[in-house]
Amino acid sequence: MRIVLLGPPGSGKGTQAALLRDRLGLAHISTGLLLREAVDQRTELGLKAKRYMDAGDLVPDDLMLGLIEERLGQPDVSNGFILDGYPRNLAQAEALDQVLERIGQPVDLAISVTVNEGEIVDRLSKRATEEGRSDDTEDVIRNRLRVYAEQTAPVAGHYAERGQLREVDGMGSVEEVHQRMLETIANA
Ligand code: AP5
Ligand code: MG
Numbered sequence: 206m207r208i209v210l211l212g213p214p215g216s217g218k219g220t221q222a223a224l225l226r227d228r229l230g231l232a233h234i235s236t237g238l239l240l241r242e243a244v245d246q247r248t249e250l251g252l253k254a255k256r257y258m259d260a261g262d263l264v265p266d267d268l269m270l271g272l273i274e275e276r277l278g279q280p281d282v283s284n285g286f287i288l289d290g291y292p293r294n295l296a297q298a299e300a301l302d303q304v305l306e307r308i309g310q311p312v313d314l315a316i317s318v319t320v321n322e323g324e325i326v327d328r329l330s331k332r333a334t335e336e337g338r339s340d341d342t343e344d345v346i347r348n349r350l351r352v353y354a355e356q357t358a359p360v361a362g363h364y365a366e367r368g369q370l371r372e373v374d375g376m377g378s379v380e381e382v383h384q385r386m387l388e389t390i391a392n393a
Pocket of ligand 2: 218219220
């Protein structure tokens with residue numbers, strides 16, 4: 206199974222993707238995590254990406270395409286995968302289609318996780334005090350939400366056009382949302 210997870214910052218994409226990885230044996234591919242590793246290791250990509258991430262803006266598409274192509278070239282991808290945080294705009298969605306077609310692993314399903322804005326702010330403020338992720342400050346959260354609404358929300362339409370989009374209610378406990386995810390995948 207090859208799944209794209211869509212949803213605003215704080216909707217629980219990373220949390221749910223990790224549970225699905227463990228449960229279904231899929232590769233969890235988080236572009237946010239890959240970028241944060243690149244920043245920590247001070248690679249060329251990390252040095253270029255940092256200022257965009259710190260502002261809550263999207264890292265330019267050409268940098269992202271190199272990163273995702275490299276990750277999708279790894280052997281675990283043939284067992285299926287969950288993409289968490291990619292694609293983030295329509296150009297990325299189209300580039301992804303081409304890469305996946307080339308490697309013969311097209312997307313089966315896109316799941317859009319929905320949560321209300323109050324819950325997003327609560328979750329990310331809580332994470333800010335617990336983990337100190339550098340983009341979990343009030344101004345940057347606001348910009349990440351704006352970028353999501355303007356650039357990423359339209360990506361759902363890309364998958365809806367092909368009948369591949371499902372919505373999952375992301376409110377409630379982590380376990381409740383996980384059960385909804387499993388049901389959605391089983392019925393896809
Ligand atoms: P990215 O790392 O993808 O961040 P994001 O989309 O802003 O989302 P988050 O990781 O904050 O939220 P999430 O939905 O994963 O929720 P989580 O499970 O963590 O991207 C970061 C930056 O990298 C971007 O701003 C951009 O600069 C760059 N970037 C990444 N991909 C890119 C791309 N494709 N193109 C260009 N740039 C890109 O949960 C959030 C918190 O809530 C956690 O503390 C969690 O424990 C808690 N939580 C989760 N579920 C629940 C629940 N059910 N109840 C209560 N708490 C919960
Ligand atoms: Mg995440």
